[in-house]
Amino acid sequence: MSYLALYRKYRPNTFDDVVGQEHIVRTLKNQISSNRVAHAYLFCGSRGTGKTSIAKIFARAVNCEEPVNGSACSICSACKKVQEGSSINIIEMDAASHNGVDNIREINEEVKYTPAVGKYKVYIIDEVHMLSTGAFNALLKTLEEPPAHVIFILATTDPQKIPVTILSRCQRFDFKRLSAKEIEDRLAEYMQKEKIDIEDQALSYIARLADGGMRDALSLLEQSISFYFDETITMDKILYLVGAVDSSVLFEMIDAVTAQNTQKALELCVAVNRLGRSIRQFASDLLEHCRNLLVAKTTNGAQGVLDYSQEYINRLIEQAEAVSAQELMRYIKHFGELEYELRNAISPRILLEIAVLKLTKVQMDSSKESLLAKMQFLEQKLEQLEKEGVKAAYSMPEELQRTPLKEVVPQRLPKAVPEEVRELIKKWPEIKSKLGKAAWSIFETAEAGFVEEDIFYIVYKNGMDVLVNAHLEELKKAINEEAGKEVRVKPIHADDYAAKCIEVYGSHPEQTDDIKDISAVIQNVAAKINFNIQVKN
Ligand SMILES: [Zn+2]
Helix, strand or coil: CCCCCHHHHCCCCCHHHCCCCHHHHHHHHHHHHCCCCCCEEEEECCCCCCHHHHHHHHHHHHHCCCCECCECCCCCHHHHHHHHCCCCCEEEEECCCCCCHHHHHHHHHHCCCCCCCCCCEEEEEECHHHCCHHHHHHHHHHHHCCCCCEEEEEEECCHHHCCHHHHCCCEEEECCCCCHHHHHHHHHHHHHHHCCCECHHHHHHHHHHCCCCHHHHHHHHHHHHHHCCCCCECHHHHHHHHCCCCHHHHHHHHHHHHCCCHHHHHHHHHHHHHCCCCHHHHHHHHHHHHHHHHHHHHHCCCCCCCCCCHHHHHHHHHHHHCCCHHHHHHHHHHHHHHHHHHHHCCCHHHHHHHHHHHHHCHHHCCCCCHHHHHHHHHHHHHHHHHHCCCCCCCCCCHHHCCCCCCCECCCCCCECCHHHHHHHHHCHHHHHHCCCHHHHHHHCCCEEEEEECCEEEEEECCCCHHHHHHCHHHHHHHHHHHHCCECEEEEEEHHHHHHHHHHHHCCCCCHHHHHHHHHHHHHHHHHHHHHHHHHHC
């Protein structure tokens, strides 16, 4: 018995066999029934959604002598010819390998002749976005004035790459990705026909992995059947085959990350590696899992968005409750980056472990998404301190204390006008060079801020109010000397400066840098608090 691959065996032959594209099938059938067939169609959609299959079914139907409700009758002579494979009215071309202008010119020549039998010559051009510019121009000529007996069906996964001139001459159909449920139901039907024993859970997993493409689902199923010939196909076997882990591991990993349990998370990495499962698949599953958690959290498990069983969605909702949406975004960012980095990684395990470390040890994460987590970490630590009754004993490090700042208004020299103050900002490096060693070390990282009326702002970082105050007089002297005028000098902390900028300008000019600075400050405070806790213990 000759063996036929599943996806070929179960390729839809009639409109009724088609899964999931009801909107398209219905329109096409109506067009055939009412004799309103167009001359150019564009079928868009990701791979495995049935574009070529529907194109062929349509091509047969338009040539059928007695179509039944818009479908080919399969008994007339035109239909018979197609079944025997001797119909010359359906011409397929793969634009991926035939993308030149000559290939299209050949078609342009051919279309002049009416078909010997049947009504239409149907040209199916697959991957049409691969055509060269010259080829598109040549095709456009025919599309502008198509002979009455010709139909073009252009199929593509990438409609953005098709010139507008072509697009505007086609009837466009967008093929939707199939839902996991649609794929699963159809697979179950085939497996029953094939008398193959497979667990529902395994089928449903394959359907989800296929990500909307029936062809991928069938090839994966095919592989599993050959690998586990004459055995019951279980979920575990499928997981082994694709190198994936059971979803419980994904739940455990996110539990560990949320609890900031580094050891447990690293143990899971080791386990996945030891089982010989693919780290790349694991990263991509974790990413998908976090996305599902975020969706579950923000939509409260809307089933239309989450293509899973209600039982599984409930598990997602439960886990999502323990994490904030912002934290989930941070996980998604890291797992997304990890997935990308793993593409060319030589040591995938190490990259996985680093990602897990960043997630569980928020102090090690320098991304701006980690800010909130760091603050939460601080809050928790402070709460812990309070609980342990060491609040009173804990005092802020001196340089972090904020004492009220003086504003310096010099007396004797003539007062500087705003324009002169603005000029001073450019001279900030010269001003700093006039300072003594101690004062210089304080203002070294400070910046000259914007001018509000006639105030010269000194924007300092790292919470050193006490020290700023101590050296303010010296700074003021240097500024007056540079200006030759009396300048109102006001020190301002970077945080307050940012707030003021937003208040005055509506946005902060250096948002990203500031976030880095704030992040550094928070990290310092966290380290100090940690240190204090250790001392107290
Ligand atoms: Zn027929």
